[in-house]
Amino acid sequence: MAEPNWIELAGVVNMRDLGGLTTERGEVVQARRLLRSDNLQDLPADSVRTLVARYGLTDVVDLRTDVEVVREGEGPLRALPEVRHHHLTLYREDTDESGIPAAERSLPWERGDAEAAATRRAAEAASPSSPAATPPSHDEFWSQHYLSYLDQRPDSIVAALRAVADGEGAVVVHCAAGKDRTGTVVGVALKAVGVPDEEIEADYAASAERVPRILDRLRQRPAYAANLRDKSVAQQSPTTDTMRLLLDALENRLGGVHAWLAGHGFDADDVERLRRKLLAPDAHSDDRAAADGPGDAGQPE
Template sequence: MTRWIELDGVVNMRDLGGLPTLHGGRTREGRLVRSDNLQDLTPQDVARLVDEVGVTDIIDLRTDVERDLTGPGPLTETSLAHHHLSFIDEGRHPGAAPSDADTGRDALVLSHGDPDRGTPGFWTRHYLGYLHQRPDSVSGALGIIAGSRGGAVVHCAAGKDRTGTVTAMALSVAGVPDEEIIADYAASGERIRQIIDRLIDVEPYKWGLQGRSLDEQTPRPETMEMILRTLEDEHGGATGWLRQQGWDEDRLDLLRARLLG
């Protein structure tokens, strides 16, 4: 894969340009970038994202707890537009206790009582929970991508679950075939060791990672297959889901145009 963006401060960043569409075109480079946590970016990393990649908007999908514990990050010192849209209904997400620690654990899915923990079905239920419980944040993130002046970086902590849900929906609206969306989702598995190594000793993520296996956190193609199939069967795809959130055709076309140019 040549879409990886190699920086010192991240391990799971890639440009979603260059993907084929069902209509014979390709997604534009520098329009949508997905990433893990941006807290460790170096000054050189920041300069590359701004000056070379052309990033103008940062879409942060982490919870308030995550942001408070890890700090603001170096990009907040730039003129980039920052948007915070938590995907987790803090204190009310299934299995989450009302304490800060438990809210942080839930961000990376610690659920000792679930016998299916780590399976594609488990992750599918978790991702669909974003759509059911925080449709405002999911729709809002996609709206920011559609309206960004330049490149938009979508990130959470690991850059695979919350970020993967948003980018999959954006690519689906743009007409990228399911198999390409699934392959991009699964690509984070190539760097799962580095992803977990970045987070395993960091509050609040260590609560959900220490003592757990890499296999439980590795993204599986079957998970995204189930997400896309559920969206199609229950909502008429990502476009149908967005229509149910109040999007009209002009707004859908704006998202497509942003990604396709």
């Protein structure tokens, strides 16, 4: 399996290039086609220039909610006319009101946290022999949470895949931490083009090594500080089993990735465009690799 191709840039802690992953047919995901990241809000000017000039960034898929964008702002890449932005929330209950006072609007998952806490309390109060006494495991909880994205906002997931397929250059998909919403969209994209489950699971779980830094970073941001105050590294760390459960559900409960996508308007022609974008060799890729130097793997210094 390919090692994570980390992109070490000031302003982010969980950015990587999906280049190097191999499909079941032996095709290789090309570098500088699909990037994944945590929040881009803190990118300094040098990092912005690196993404545009060195990685050829042309599109940003922003999976943050409207509330997050209002609280955090659109970020420095939004000011660049040559970079297209696709804002696609994965929550049904969201708001685009531009003047939301931070103290008056909860983030969608904060309501979910309250519901989960109530479920746990009910389970603890139930008889030990009752099925209700067993709350979901860490992996079950998160995989069910990710399935809710597919249930609530299939339109946003399909639009995100179209943005990747149609992007002229590199496309970065990001949310806040770059592991949950981003992991779901990236996982569906990779599954659609034939990357085997174990590769998708390993890529998803790679974010675990960055969780301490992710939490340290987001606890300094106004939109996330209160929600993350009592969250532990273990609670927030992705595992291969979480993604395995999601991919199993996509296959066995939702009819398979291609059937699910087709049912939401992303047909075989769309999948082929996505395959060409991610897998087809670029005539100029060898020249760029030579310019980067041997063993650079596309990483900025």
